[in-house]
Amino acid sequence: MPRPAPRPESLAERPLPLFAADEASAVAAIPPGTLPSYLRDHRRRLRSRFLEGGAAAMPDYELLELILFGAIPRADVKPLARALMDRFGGLAGVITAPPGQLLQIEGVGETVLTALKLAEAVALRLTRARVLNRPVISSWEALLDYCHTAMAHREVEQARILYLDRKNCLIADEETGQGTVDHVPLYPREVLKRALELQASALILVHNHPSGDPTPSAQDIALTEKIRQGAEALSLTLHDHLVIGKEREFSFRAEGLL
Template identity: 50%
Template sequence: MRSKVLSAGAESLAEYEILEMLLFAAAPRGDTRPIAKSLIKEFGSLAKVLTASPEALRKVDRVGDATIATMKVAETLGVKLLRAKTEKRNVLSSWQALLEYCQGIMGHREIEHFRILFLNNKNHMIADEVQQTGTVNHTAAYPREVIKRALELSATSLILVHNHPSGDTTPSKADIAITKEIVTAAAALGIKVHDHLIVSANESTSLKSLGLM
């Protein structure tokens, strides 16, 4: 596989082969192909393997701490590469990179995460924080906590983001309602909410573009 990567590029590898090479770092003297195939079979894709929780990974036969640590390092590396495309940039003019970042860090999650991107007066991201996590189809958001954190960070604007594990990014009535609550609370303190993005592994929806905020 090493020769294949050097001659044809890493994109020539199947997902289980990429995982096999990653796992070789955790078990350099073992045959990592069976574990790689088991993980892909269990979670469905390489992305879902990398974003799986340690608890879920540990349930797969022969997966131990070394393998889990390798998966989490690989996941973090991917996040950092995606975030690098948005750092020290006006995220409103780097919208595609922002969407790729949000989908990369949240699109494959099995439960809903509600996160806030805090921006300064140049629309540079100064913080990216998960405010709440929930179930497979619901997470709660608290406007008071969102605004409190924005003030602590001296943020002048926000972008709201959450994922729909179902894959359907159509906003629910609850999504629309909480967006309006946060927009109202933020406006009272001079903080602008640019958008609320709903993402999945394969698509994204902007509430602003739908005229819902």
Template identity: 50%
Template sequence: MLERPTKTTRAQHAGHRDRLRARAAVGGIAALPDYELLELLLFRSVPYKDTKPLAKDLLARFGGFEGIGAASHEAIEDTVAGALGYAKGKATRAIALDLQLIFEVTRRAAKEPAAKRPVITSWNALLAYVRVALQHEPREQFRVLYLDNRNQLILDEIQNRGTVDHAPVYPREVVRRALELSAKSMIIVHNHPSGDPTPSRADIEMTRQVVEAAKALELSVHDHLVVGREGVASFKQLGLM
């Protein structure tokens, strides 16, 4: 059951919120520490509670904004319930959904520059997108960016999801899908939940198989990007393809 706020607690929270908003307006939102920025976002979802503990708990549990964005609805809701002292229910679900909506908008905003321009000439935008999409995924995920003859993005498709250290890949399926989409080339992307983006021997062998299968049908594989919390490794830059 939710705690009914008193006039005193409402006034205290309103005063804190007004002061934080004033500081943001004067010093600029970019000057706020992460927990205060998250506090501001939570004001709309949590009208009568102190949101500072929740903001700090979310950042601590998930390791930062990108971790929150990659977290499951259930994990976010558990943190919300614990920090606010709420029983899980309609209110906690709504707060968790609000957070997921915010981070989904962020992901789509990061994707737009790569999708609107030829991918090969928007390399920085592409790297920013794959990091937002995969850097904090708790399980390995294998994706393919299919491109047309102008290197424009046709589709970013999740081919498979796996365990914490493996996602099965089927080179024939990767190539078959390229033919279905009339793609001319592709970029392979997967993540290492361990955080280290260094390609493994299995990654190198899998890439070789995909490149050979694509080459037989006159399709190009521009690169294979491995995403980890420590950065993004490019097979092409490493001389692995």
């Protein structure tokens, strides 16, 4: 008879129109090819400030406006930017918000959604590039930036494993699953099996807490110890387990739990 699967542990081509329906309503009152002078001036000022001073010269809602300019070229995007910031709590929350929730905001259609998700993808690619194939231990801040970008604003728990080679360079970053608001399934045996397949020498566990508080649960601690023991038996090193909150992270290594 086949062996039952192990129970998971858990850690507590038609062309599109230029505008989607909601976005079209936002520009319907403005004749094609025209833009009021005050909007032209506003957009010009924001672009100039960004090009001259960079992102540091601008608050988050103005950076969001710049993203929206390309998606909605003939309307005042400030109200939409404000509505998005209010709903999702900040620029990072807007960019990483689930598509279904973004589409619930009046004025957000496929064009705006694409612009926001593109910004998220670019940010993730950039932060990941700073750690891929580089010694993780000496690039720790870059690794934390990547983990926060990828996971801090998720609304459900997500677990990922970072596999390292003998020089502690990142050779694989794999998401093992997504769960609910307070737990995610994780199979220790599968994590260690994958490490052997990749010929990894070490690994780092990472998961997020959608509540924002990265304090690990008793279940988190017990599961980490189980994986540590299994890794040790296979001559693998568990460098750390990072729990990512919205504003900060919890490191098992730094807190003496590894």
